[in-house]
Amino acid sequence: MKDLEPETPFEINDYIRLEQMPHFLCPGCGHGIALRALLWAVHELQIDKDKLAVVSGIGCSGRLSAYIDANTFHTTHGRPLAFATGLALARPDLHVIVITGDGDSLAIGGNHLIHACRRNLNLTCMMLNNEIYGMTGGQVSPTTSSNRYTTTTPAGNTEPVFDACALASAAGASFVGREVTMQVTGLKNLMRGAIEHHGFSFVEVISDCTEIYGRKNDLGMSPEMMLSQKATMRPEAYRNTVDVPFRPNALECGVLTQKDRPEYGSAYREMTANLRAKGKQHG
Amino acid sequence: MVEKRNGPTNVLIVGVGGQGVIMVSKVLAQLCQNHGYEVKQSEVHGMAKRGGGVFSHVRYGSAVWSPTIPEGEADVLLALEWAEALRWINFMNPDTGTFIADTQRIVPPFACRARGRGEEAGYAPQTPEEIMAQVRAGYAIDATSMAEDLGNLKAANTVLLGALSTTLEFPVEDWLEVIRGFVPPHSIDINMAAFAAGREWAQAGDKRVEESAKGLHKADVELQQQVITKLEITEEWCKGCDICVKMCPERCLRLNEQLVAELPDPSKCTGCRMCEWLCPDFAIKITNTPVLEAAE
Numbered sequence: 001m002k003d004l005e006p007e008t009p010f011e012i013n014d015y016i017r018l019e020q021m022p023h024f025l026c027p028g029c030g031h032g033i034a035l036r037a038l039l040w041a042v043h044e045l046q047i048d049k050d051k052l053a054v055v056s057g058i059g060c061s062g063r064l065s066a067y068i069d070a071n072t073f074h075t076t077h078g079r080p081l082a083f084a085t086g087l088a089l090a091r092p093d094l095h096v097i098v099i100t101g102d103g104d105s106l107a108i109g110g111n112h113l114i115h116a117c118r119r120n121l122n123l124t125c126m127m128l129n130n131e132i133y134g135m136t137g138g139q140v141s142p143t144t145s146s147n148r149y150t151t152t153t154p155a156g157n158t159e160p161v162f163d164a165c166a167l168a169s170a171a172g173a174s175f176v177g178r179e180v181t182m183q184v185t186g187l188k189n190l191m192r193g194a195i196e197h198h199g200f201s202f203v204e205v206i207s208d209c210t211e212i213y214g215r216k217n218d219l220g221m222s223p224e225m226m227l228s229q230k231a232t233m234r235p236e237a238y239r240n241t242v243d244v245p246f247r248p249n250a251l252e253c254g255v256l257t258q259k260d261r262p263e264y265g266s267a268y269r270e271m272t273a274n275l276r277a278k279g280k281q282h283g
Numbered sequence: 284m285v286e287k288r289n290g291p292t293n294v295l296i297v298g299v300g301g302q303g304v305i306m307v308s309k310v311l312a313q314l315c316q317n318h319g320y321e322v323k324q325s326e327v328h329g330m331a332k333r334g335g336g337v338f339s340h341v342r343y344g345s346a347v348w349s350p351t352i353p354e355g356e357a358d359v360l361l362a363l364e365w366a367e368a369l370r371w372i373n374f375m376n377p378d379t380g381t382f383i384a385d386t387q388r389i390v391p392p393f394a395c396r397a398r399g400r401g402e403e404a405g406y407a408p409q410t411p412e413e414i415m416a417q418v419r420a421g422y423a424i425d426a427t428s429m430a431e432d433l434g435n436l437k438a439a440n441t442v443l444l445g446a447l448s449t450t451l452e453f454p455v456e457d458w459l460e461v462i463r464g465f466v467p468p469h470s471i472d473i474n475m476a477a478f479a480a481g482r483e484w485a486q487a488g489d490k491r492v493e494e495s496a497k498g499l500h501k502a503d504v505e506l507q508q509q510v511i512t513k514l515e516i517t518e519e520w521c522k523g524c525d526i527c528v529k530m531c532p533e534r535c536l537r538l539n540e541q542l543v544a545e546l547p548d549p550s551k552c553t554g555c556r557m558c559e560w561l562c563p564d565f566a567i568k569i570t571n572t573p574v575l576e577a578a579e
Contacts, residue, residue, distance in 0.1 A: 012565045021520055022564055028524030032563025184560040210524070223529035226561075 006046050015039040015049070017069050024063060028222025030181035030207030031128050035064050037184055037205075038097070038126060041191035053094045055084040057109065060135045060209075061101035061128040078108030081116040081125065088121050092265055095124070095195060102129040106142040106162050117171035119264040120200045126191065127164060127202065130209040138212040149216045168202040169257040175201035176257035181208065182230040186254070193255060199263045206233075206251075291321075291344030292451075293352040297371045298363030299389045300328065300337050303440035306465060307361065308339035310444060314453055314461045315343035323350040335391075336367055361447055363426075363440055364389050366407040369414070381450050382421035383485075385439060386411050386493065387428075398533060398553045400510050400571075411492040422446050422485050423492040429484070430477050435470065438477035445481025455482070510571040512554030518543050520566040527558035527567060 016039070025031055042052060049070045056065035058077035065072040071094070075083045080098045088096045105113045105127050116123065131148070133139040138151040142162040149156055169176045175197040179187040187205060194201035208214065208225040219225050234247065236254030243250075294311060298304040308324055315322045326339035340352045352374060360375040361383045362368030368384035375382060394404040411423035426442035441462060448458050459475060466474045484493070523542030535551035536544050536558060544566070546552060554571045 016565065022522070022566075025563065027522035027564075028526060029563055032565065033561060036560065036563075036565065182561070222524050222563075223526050226526070226530075 006043060010040050010043045012036055012039060015043065015069055016067050020067050023067050025060065026134075026209075026211040028208070028210040028225075029060065029134075030130065030205075030209075030222070030226065031060055031064060033181040033184060034126065034128055034187065034205045034207055035067065037181075037187040038099075038191050039068065040184075040188045041195055042095075042097075044188070044192055045195055047095050047195070051094055053084075053087060053091070053096045054099060055080045055087065055096065056099040057101070057104040058135075059101040059104050059133065060130070061099050061104060063135075064099050064128075078104055078110075079112060080104070081109060081112040081123070084123055085116060085119070085121055088123055088265060089268055092122070092269065096122075097195065098123060098125045100125060100127050102127065102131065102143040102162075102164070103133045103139075103141040106164055106167075110142075113168070114171040117168050117173040117200055117202065120172055120174055120261045121264040122198055123200050124191075124194045124197075125200070125202045126194075127204050128207045129164065129204050130207040130213060132209050132213040134209045134212050138216065148213070150213070151216075164204050165202070165256050172200075172261065173202045173257065174199035174259050174261045175255070176204075177202075177255045178204040178206070178251065178253045180206045180226070180229045180233055180253065182226045183235075183253075186235075190255065197258070199261060206253075291342045291347045293357045293376075294341045294343075294359045294361060294447075294451075295338065295352055295357040295371060295374050296341065296361045296363075297336070297338040297367045298440075299367060299391075300335050302337070302363040303437070304328070304337040304339050304363060307363075307440050307444055307447075308341050310458075310461050310465055311341050311447075312343075313465070314457060315341070317457065317461065318453060320344060321347045323347045325350040336370070338367075338371065359383065359447065359450055361443055363387075363443060365411075366391075369407050369409055372414070372418075375418070378419065380419060381489075382414070382418040383443060383446050383450070384411075384414075384421075384423055385426040385443060386423050387425065387439070399512075400508065400553065402509075415490050415492055420489045422489055424481065424484055425493045426481060429480050433473055433476050433480065435473050438470070438473050441466075441474045441477040442481035442484075445478040445483075446485035448478070448482050449485040509574040510554055511574060512549075512552050513570045513572070514546050514549065514552050514554075514558075515568045515570075516544055516546070517566045517568070520564045522564050524563065526561050526563065530557055530561050532557060 052070040054065045054068050054070055055073040056062040057075055057080040065074055080100050084096050084098045129143050131144045132150055133141050140150040140153045140157055144157045145161055147156040165176050165178050175194055177190045179190050190203055194203050206229050208222055210222040214225050232250055233253045234250040296304050296308045312322045312324045320343040322343045324341045328337045354374050356376055357374045357380055358376060359381045360371060363385050365386055365388050390404045390406050394406050396405055415421050424446055426439040427436050429442050430436045430438040462474055463471055521543045523538055527544050528536045528538055533551050533553055536546055539545045554569055556569050559567045559569045
């Protein structure tokens with residue numbers, strides 16, 4: 001990765017398909033902010049747009065790949081990680097970034113997520129967590145907080161919440177982070193670290209669904225939702241500080257896990273090279 | 284020297300939180316006690332942790348009744364920060380008082396009302412020369428830079444103690460002994476050197492002004508470059524989500540009748556880019572052009 005900072009300041013219009021704009025997201029949807037942070041990180045790392053591959057699944061998050069002016073891949077529900085695994089194995093020269101949602105990666109594609117974490121292939125997975133299935137009409141998702149109303153939980157959600165970062169970390173992802181959309185520069189730096197990391201990196205972005213989730217649960221408009229999400233976070237600098245006992249339910253944000261594990265892609269390529277060499281000997 | 288009178292001698296020590304006002308007053312109080320005087324000291328330091336003002340009254344004499352100094356009766360005003368010195372100057376006795384102040388400027392956030400980049404802070408406009416012309420006896424000493432040159436700018440309060448020691452009648456050895464007891468063991472040497480430097484500087488005569496450009500926060504203020512900020516809104520992309528309006532620290536954006544963001548008064552925008560970063564629809568673009576480049 002290049003160490004030098006880019007000479008030109010970040011200009012989002014260089015990285016999006018202008019003919020597709022304005023995008024389809026609802027007013028105040030945090031996904032747009034997450035997309036900016038991702039593209040900003042890409043700009044700072046000076047990744048060539050031809051070497052960038054963005055894979056996404058289905059859902060509000062899935063549509064984001066359509067607005068990025070790079071190699072993009074809009075796949076089936078829950079399977080972006082499976083497609084991305086194949087892509088990263090076949091084309092190790094590409095920077096493969098997966099944009100997925102909470103329902104996409106934790107419910108429908110739950111298995112793909114844990115096995116992608118287990119393999120530790122060089123991928124970057126950005127999971128946009130808005131706690132709901134927004135595009136399909138507001139059904140309950142694995143990350144919907146308890147007692148929240150959705151179209152499928154009219155009396156309030158009684159299921160416990162899935163902690164995606166803990167799941168990814170336990171399954172073996174070597175880089176795990178979490179950030180809110182309110183902290184744009186923090187999110188940009190986190191995405192930068194995730195893309196730079198060699199191995200499977202998983203970033204959970206706490207986003208807001210104003211139109212469906214916010215309205216159903218009376219959480220206010222997007223500014224209020226963003227501020228309240230920020231308030232439930234404990235930033236990296238505040239870890240182990242005096243406020244820990246006073247805010248026991250605060251979620252930690254920033255880089256949560258970073259460990260050295262063998263990357264799967266290199267092991268796979270070594271194996272194929274060995275097989276090819278053996279085949280030549282025998283043939 | 285402070286002239287001997289019947290009543291107690293009053294020393295008012297003022298500064299900003301973290302500078303060591305309380306340490307100075309404790310040293311002085313202990314010293315007076317060692318010399319058999321009755322001492323009363325009272326202080327206010329509640330806002331200190333937030334960079335707020337701190338003051339400490341020290342009164343000593345054969346008998347002291349009230350712990351606070353009446354306005355206009357302080358024999359010595361010792362200030363660790365320039366604006367604090369000016370704030371308390373009316374407590375100094377106009378006929379007999381001695382004014383000792385650090386010329387160091389700590390600009391409080393409150394003074395930064397003009398929020399644009401490179402805007403000058405609303406700090407005390409009086410120069411040390413103007414104040415020196417008004418007081419009977421005074422020293423405007425750049426104690427912070429002197430302490431920094433010695434190796435630790437935290438010793439600025441000891442430099443000022445050195446200057447104070449020329450005004451009060453206690454012997455130098457007693458001052459040093461008390462200071463040695465108050466400072467951490469590893470910083471004794473630097474505090475001894477700081478005391479000597481301050482004393483030497485003050486002995487060279489009063490009504491002197493020394494001001495270098497090295498003040499703690501001064502350089503930061505001067506380094507900020509002025510920029511011309513241009514805020515462009517792509518109206519077709521704006522969905523009126525209200526994020527920029529609510530998140531703008533200057534509250535300078537609003538939604539018009541079509542629920543599209545607009546900037547009614549461009550002069551209020553400081554170019555902080557908060558709205559640009561938080562706009563989910565990429566509708567806001569901010570360009571900050573440095574003033575010099577724009578002129579070319």
